[in-house]
Amino acid sequence: MMKSPFSPRSQADSRVISVQKEDFDVAALYQALQQNPSSGAVVTFTGLVRDLNLGTAVNALFIEHYPGMTERALSDIVEQAKQRWPINDVAVVHRVGRLEVNQQIVFVGVNSAHRQAAFDACEFIMDYLKTSAPFWKKELSDQGEQWLEQRESDRVASKRWS
Amino acid sequence: MKINVRLFARLREQLGDSVQCECPEGATVAALTDQLASRGDNWAQLKSQEILCAVNQQQVSGEHRLADNDEVAFFPPVTGG
Numbered sequence: 001m002m003k004s005p006f007s008p009r010s011q012a013d014s015r016v017i018s019v020q021k022e023d024f025d026v027a028a029l030y031q032a033l034q035q036n037p038s039s040g041a042v043v044t045f046t047g048l049v050r051d052l053n054l055g056t057a058v059n060a061l062f063i064e065h066y067p068g069m070t071e072r073a074l075s076d077i078v079e080q081a082k083q084r085w086p087i088n089d090v091a092v093v094h095r096v097g098r099l100e101v102n103q104q105i106v107f108v109g110v111n112s113a114h115r116q117a118a119f120d121a122c123e124f125i126m127d128y129l130k131t132s133a134p135f136w137k138k139e140l141s142d143q144g145e146q147w148l149e150q151r152e153s154d155r156v157a158s159k160r161w162s
Numbered sequence: 163m164k165i166n167v168r169l170f171a172r173l174r175e176q177l178g179d180s181v182q183c184e185c186p187e188g189a190t191v192a193a194l195t196d197q198l199a200s201r202g203d204n205w206a207q208l209k210s211q212e213i214l215c216a217v218n219q220q221q222v223s224g225e226h227r228l229a230d231n232d233e234v235a236f237f238p239p240v241t242g243g
Contacts, residue, residue, distance in 0.1 A: 047243055063242065064171055066235060069219035094242060106243055126243060134216075134235075135242025136171035147172045150239035 016091040017074045019065055024093045029109055036088050039111035043118035045126055047106040049099050053148075059140050063096045063105070066134040070094075073133040081110070081125050085117040092125060094135065124161050131158040163187055163230035165194060170237040173213070176204040185228060191215050192224035194234060208236055 016032075018024075026046055033042045049061050078090050093107040108125045112118040129135075137148045165183040185194055199209045207213065216235045217226055228234065 064174075065242070066168075066170055066216075066219070066237070069216060069235070072219055130243035131240065132221075133242050134170065134237060134240050136238065137241045138171075147238070148241040150241055154243075 014089050015075075015078055016089075016093070017071055017078065018093045019067075019070050019074075019096060020093065021095065021097045023095070023104060024107055026104075026107060029091050029093065029107055033089055033091060033109045033111045036111050038113060039088050040113050041115035041118045042109065042111045043115065043122040044107065044109040045122055046104055047126075049101050049103050049105060051101045053139060056139065056141050056143065056146075058101060059142065060101065061099045061105070062138040062140060062145075063094075063099065064136045064138070065094075065096050070134050074129065077125055077128045077132065080128070081121040084124070085112065085121040087112040087117050087121045090121070090125070092129070094129070094133070096135070098140075127154070127157045127161060130154045163189075163228070165189075165228055166231070166233045167194075167198065168233060168235040170235065172238060173207070173236055176207075189228050190224060191217065191222055191226045191228065191234065194228060195224065195236075198236075212239055213237070214239065 030042060030044055051058055074092050078092060081087065081090065088111045091107065091109040095105055099105060108122050110118045110122045131154055139146045139148055163185055165185050167181045167183055169177050169179065183194065183197065185197065195208050199206045214237055215222055217228065217232050
């Protein structure tokens with residue numbers, strides 16, 4: 001079942017943050033981000049479950065989170081992005097539970113008057129989400145189950161913004 | 163004072179979802195960590211440098227002072243996205 005948490009907006013500069021088991025509809029999320037008349041750019045990112053990680057053939061992922069703290073951490077990240085760049089609306093959707101190869105994991109969408117702020121803010125939100133929002137991925141493969149380790153490259157990506 | 167400890171990801175699998183602790187007034191996160199680590203076996207890993215801690219859903223360091231009924235979470239580095 002598709003679920004779009006981005007309800008029609010009556011005022012400018014809305015924020016959508018959703019942690020959910022259900023899949024999300026990128027077209028619906030994009031259309032909501034397109035509606036802001038003061039925005040000349042929409043940048044979106046979608047993360048998917050990949051079939052190969054560090055040489056291991058992956059069958060599926062299980063994503064755990066810390067209910068409450070996760071939403072709070074995502075709000076903080078979006079707030080930081082709003083303070084750093086002149087962006088308008090932001091949508092962050094992250095799925096939890098079991099996800100099969102090729103399924104959608106995460107969506108970040110940002111709109112702004114000009115493209116650079118939207119590109120930068122979108123990347124910043126993803127980089128910070130990866131290193132500070134309490135989600136944990138477990139890889140399910142033919143070899144069994146394995147919790148993933150945080151990657152050095154993700155830590156480096158996050159630090160470049162500070 | 164009563165402290166509610168919650169565990170996530172591999173810590174949850176090895177140690178359980180949650181545990182109730184009794185701590186002396188004014189105890190720090192570091193003191194609670196020592197207390198839990200002294201249970202032995204897998205509990206000792208809570209003292210590892212990489213394990214993170216949040217009190218009432220805000221990340222804190224070891225010097226943070228606990229209050230009665232605080233929710234203290236221990237978890238490995240996050241891997242979402």
